[in-house]
Amino acid sequence: MNTNGRTKFVSTRACRAVAVKVVQPVRSVISVERHGGFLGLMPALTPDGLGLKAVTFYPPNAERGIPTHMATIFLVDPETGTPLAIMDGRLITEMRTAAVSAAATKLLASPEAKALAILGSGVQARSHVEALRLVRSFDKIRVWSPTREHAERLAREVGGTATSAEEAVRGADVIVTVTSSTTPVLKGAWLKPGCHVNAVGACRPDWRELDDAAISNVVFVDSREGALKESGDVILSGAKVYAELGEALAGKVPSRANETTVFKSLGMAVEDIAAAMLVYRTVKATL
Template sequence: MELRGSEQRIWARAECAGQRRPRADASRAGGRARELRRFGQAGRTLETVRAGGSGAIQSVTEPSRNRRHCGTAWAGTIVRAVSEKADIVVLDEPAVAQRLHYPDLIPAIAQALAALSSGEGRVVQPVRAVLPVAPHHGFFAVMPAYAGALGAKLVTFYPQNVGIHTHHAVIVMFKAETGEPLAVMDGRLITEMRTAAASAVATQRLARADAAVLAILGSGVQAGSHLAALRLVRSFKEVRVWSPRHAAEFAQRHGVKAAATAADAVRGADVVVVALNATTPVLQGRWLAPGTHVNAIGATRPDWRELDDDLVTTARVFVDSRE
């Protein structure tokens, strides 16, 4: 977090097995000092940290709910930067993860998609501005919108990243009545979950009610997110996954079946997710039975393709928006 030229990060650690959720609040207005409280391991020790700078902050730090394993985990932080004009809430990714859940997100996305598609002017969403970062093979996009709430997402996409996420983002919210900044949120996880939630809405509305077999092409972040989200809208009896490199690892981690080929994964499937950074078609229409629902979300560039001509020309195509 940056506040008037000074920088301080707040962390907490807590045991996840039956541990109470400690909280701390600290503030100091004006002057040359500000006070932060930081939890030690499991909240057993409490330290006070002073840093130079003007203004004030208020912080609430909570231990995370680690969904992958139990033990000691870094917690998320909410930081409220207080000035004479407005309070700005800053949420890092762990803080977002504690508060954003698919059972709440999926119906919210359904409402947002309906409002955008209604044509009644309730949502103002111009075409995103995309800036190529050619020397580093990346892209930077700005995505503003107004729907009663006012905000924008600033997102980067670096498909050649290794060891770190390919997408990074920040979401900024403003007070619609005055234009004052209200919140800055880490947007990577929000982007990840929003994408899967939109596919869940489409699957809920368009896939057969008795859909029992899910096939996923891809083993990255979106593959895992789609598995979690789609399981909330259909009761799948079988899940298959294929990817060029990590299908077996993904299958073991999530308790699903790894397929030897893409064709083996999708033949007989009722719902298919294609989440690959593919530049040429991976999914062939001839592999699919009539009535199969496909969520194709990986081809983010106009010159990238996941689906072959046969599938695109014979399927009924639904999009969340047109650009």
């Protein structure tokens, strides 16, 4: 299956998952301060699946030449508790995160969006360009990264240009923040009125990617409970959460797509389990 095919394949379930009723406690996290990382445990019971994802995030790995995110997904038969599969979760995490951002972009961004700004240059930056191109036709892609060399490499890969953060954002219709920064990299003063922001990094309560002005717009989250516990962008700014993305996808609240919108993504276990069950059943059917 080619890259676009894999993205569509996983996004089919991941995007539907945010709008269904499930049982999923907020992620349990163990900080490994000595080595600058953490371990997160994310269980979920969906209408057709039960499982757990164990995910690690170690920003220093970027300097070691290994992935900053690693994950393993454990699937269980919800009827009997019988283990079904243990699978690598890194690729699923990359694709489902971008797929849900694409669902938010499809709902909240202008249908005429042409300019995309990417702040960050890692695997999530790549997967987001790929996924967002499935829902909008961009003719300009501008990339910024704290490491200029990385920004230039990604820009070459996606047919874009490497710029400063401000130059990347000004005039952009859709902005994606996918950095490991713990302090704001996106300023509200740079935002074009009516643009849409997918804020994907800053997954701890004392980390931020957006300043107060940026997060003061219409804020959607994947989970209210999760955002109020884990999102430094929301917690430290005191931002008001307008709605969960699933509520908007289900038509329970207006999308307010004509306003400047922010989707704060933390990732939910339901997305992982739904996507992993789809992979499991598809592979099993070929055996």
